[in-house]
Amino acid sequence: MIKKIVVHLWTLRHQFSRYFIIGVSAVILDIGTLYLLKEYLQIPPVWAVVINQAVLLNYVFWLNKHWSFRGSGVTHQQAVRFGILAGLNYAFSVGWMWLGNHQLQFNYLLVRLANIILSVGWNFLLYKYWVYRPSVSLSAPAATSYVGVNKIAAD
Numbered sequence: 001m002i003k004k005i006v007v008h009l010w011t012l013r014h015q016f017s018r019y020f021i022i023g024v025s026a027v028i029l030d031i032g033t034l035y036l037l038k039e040y041l042q043i044p045p046v047w048a049v050v051i052n053q054a055v056l057l058n059y060v061f062w063l064n065k066h067w068s069f070r071g072s073g074v075t076h077q078q079a080v081r082f083g084i085l086a087g088l089n090y091a092f093s094v095g096w097m098w099l100g101n102h103q104l105q106f107n108y109l110l111v112r113l114a115n116i117i118l119s120v121g122w123n124f125l126l127y128k129y130w131v132y133r134p135s136v137s138l139s140a141p142a143a144t145s146y147v148g149v150n151k152i153a154a155d
Contacts, residue, residue: 015128016124019069019124030056030116031112031113033055045097045101045111046098049112050094053086057086061079061086065078069127071132073132081130081131085131
């Protein structure tokens, strides 16, 4: 069982590498914009996270859809799934910043970095198997069966 999981994960290494590259670039943009918003615009860290996530969510969605996961499914359905996951991640990020920086007084950049590190694993799996998975059409098997019945009837 463990060997089968390891072999499966090994087959995903190239896809994970692309996901990881996008993630690293997103972290750089995330930390950079967070720093700029906090230090230069004097926006509190919690609100800076609120603002920078809007830009980063679009960046991550489109690059992962087209490069990492080559999502060929319906963009609208994938965007809705991504939005749900992003909403949960967003709430977790804001809550994490509130707890780590506001309540526990840890450095806001370290709090954000810890949040990103925690979310990498669960996001890869959810992107791969839920967000960007192709939609299964309920009519496709029926259409195939129908064609098969016509072919048999014609013979």
